[in-house]
Amino acid sequence: MKNQTYRMTMLFDFYGELLTPRQKEFFDLYYNEDLSLAEIAENNGITRQGVRDVIVRAEAAMQEVEDKTGIIRRFEAQRPHLDAIESAAAEIATTNDRRYSDPRIEELTSRIRGELTALKD
Amino acid sequence: MKNQTYRMTMLFDFYGELLTPRQKEFFDLYYNEDLSLAEIAENNGITRQGVRDVIVRAEAAMQEVEDKTGIIRRFEAQRPHLDAIESAAAEIATTNDRRYSDPRIEELTSRIRGELTALKD
Numbered sequence: 001m002k003n004q005t006y007r008m009t010m011l012f013d014f015y016g017e018l019l020t021p022r023q024k025e026f027f028d029l030y031y032n033e034d035l036s037l038a039e040i041a042e043n044n045g046i047t048r049q050g051v052r053d054v055i056v057r058a059e060a061a062m063q064e065v066e067d068k069t070g071i072i073r074r075f076e077a078q079r080p081h082l083d084a085i086e087s088a089a090a091e092i093a094t095t096n097d098r099r100y101s102d103p104r105i106e107e108l109t110s111r112i113r114g115e116l117t118a119l120k121d
Numbered sequence: 122m123k124n125q126t127y128r129m130t131m132l133f134d135f136y137g138e139l140l141t142p143r144q145k146e147f148f149d150l151y152y153n154e155d156l157s158l159a160e161i162a163e164n165n166g167i168t169r170q171g172v173r174d175v176i177v178r179a180e181a182a183m184q185e186v187e188d189k190t191g192i193i194r195r196f197e198a199q200r201p202h203l204d205a206i207e208s209a210a211a212e213i214a215t216t217n218d219r220r221y222s223d224p225r226i227e228e229l230t231s232r233i234r235g236e237l238t239a240l241k242d
Contacts, residue, residue, distance in 0.1 A: 068138040
């Protein structure tokens, strides 16, 4: 199941709070804390298959919300625009460095990059 | 109910697809198409209060998802960062205009602004 960790992490980041406490706990232990199904099973006194079922249902619930709303897709669609802004700001900074050495332009391009970092968090 | 149209529009934009078809239809007619409760009631052969109940439940369902996930809050938290980038790009463009008239910097600041427009859509 762990070959889709990035997708699972995104689902959990956006929709984790919609899960039941138990779904949330097992999902987090498995995908974020990297415990095995067997370890979670043992710690909770249930079967490995029981743990798996809880996690699979959690995933299905979150994926259903995403399939309906497309919210993660929407966030991810921002990425190329942010990258284009970053690359334009970098080129302005380089041009300014080479030709004009204007300290205000240097400050402004560096501010743009700082804001982009905040946006990508 | 219509004094919170902005909030309702945001909720519907993000979470409208999580509603039942009937909730979605009435909510849309009321908030986006600006029909009155009485008009929707008449068109659907139910009471005005019945329409109101459907819409209130739709709002509560969407607000509950937002209260848990904070996704709209997260989108809105991007706004000041985008505004700061826009203002920095505008100042670079003005500085370039006044002092350097570098056509490439002009192009790059205008690209940044175009990308911001796409992000704010």
